[in-house]
Amino acid sequence: MTTPGALDPATAVLAHARELAGSDWDVLDGPDTVAAVESITAARSLLDAALLRGxxxxxxxDALRELGWASPKDFLTHLTGGHKGTGGGLIRATEQLRDLPAVQAALDSGQVTLPQARAIASKVHTLPRVPEFREQVAAAMLDLVATEGLDASDLQTAFGDVVRTLDPDAAIVNAEKERVKAERGAHHARHLRFTEDGHGGVKLTGYGTLEDAEKIKTTLHPLAAPATAEPGACGGTNRQPGEPMFDDHGFSTQTPCLTPGCGHDGRDPRDAGARLWDALVDACDRLANSDDLPRDHGTKPRVIVLIDQESLRQQIIDAGLAHEGHTPTGARLSATTIRRMACDAEIIPTVLGTESQVLDVGRAQRLVTAALWLALIARDRHCAFPGCTRMPLACDAHHVTHWADGGPTALSNLVMVCRHHHTVLHHTPWAVRIDLDTGQPVWTPPPRATLTSLHGKITYHPARPRAA
Structure with missing residues (x-):
């Protein structure tokens, strides 16, 4: 059905619903009232089915994002005026029914109501992921609705009996439980260790679940593919058949390159293990250069060097005379390694006092100090966006008035938001301010859209500010 084809019946239904809401019920006798209520209930079930399709x-x-909504869940909760989680429940119902076409078809045809369909779908999705078994259980519960007229509560109660009837020995259910138990044991035993060998190397050992291993392999294998090149691109050349090893002047006819094991034929000289290690390092580099890692409130420190920055740039490092540095993880690195890392890092020069206390830490951009960040945690506790509880580790300090526009880096101009809702603040009509009396963030959602005519015209009404 095209969009106009769906919109026209929807507006027509709205018109009839308004007419029905204003009808004079006193003119109906008892039997007609029963019939009218039954018709309204049947229509409501069909409208629920249409709503899920919509x-x-x-x-x-992307229509909702263009209107400033962070997610369909938030929009549906706002639109229905229901309890928190109403929108999420509707979206969850669409996802569960997508895997149960028989239940979806029964809802579309009016054989079951939305509460009955959700009761069946939610229970069936607690079963092991065996599609045939799930479909059998769903079919049996639909039959109970057709033959016995069970409501949503009765369906939830009857679920256990249906499962025991179709799986009397609990072979399917127990097999899944044992698998889950084994996976849980592997998860609890997970670990990753780095052991330095004292010779500039490190040994990596670990253990985890098969699921985790598949995620790691899926990420690393594309990065671990052999890197081929044109023959001789490495700078070396092979001696041709029949060509002498040395020329008339006593020089080798084979030009060496700096890659051990390289055949100069364009093939990748690394074995599978070396390529996989390089892929792991490459994946970490890519992640570090993205915006997905938790940051220290806006900075991306790569190297902390206990030496003045000018010396690092000049001859002391080049001569290998500088003191060893250390990374934020505690690993000690040579001056040469520090210089190589510094080519792609923000250098954080640290000035120490006579008793090694930190007197000053340089910064590459504006920062929220540690003390200010702790005050922000004490006030907001978590992401301050309404309904969000992401922990501080996953949050940023957002300037209510942008720093570039003269906004101070002060508690009265900061709010803690997770990365997702930080993006929402910058790219949607959502707004936040700090109440001068309470010191708490106050949020203003986008205007609420209301259908105000029979022709689908949308009118936006001002939204009321609300505290987080």
Missing amino acids: ITHLEAT
């Missing part, structure tokens, strides 16, 4: 299509578009 939600599925809504998630596939």
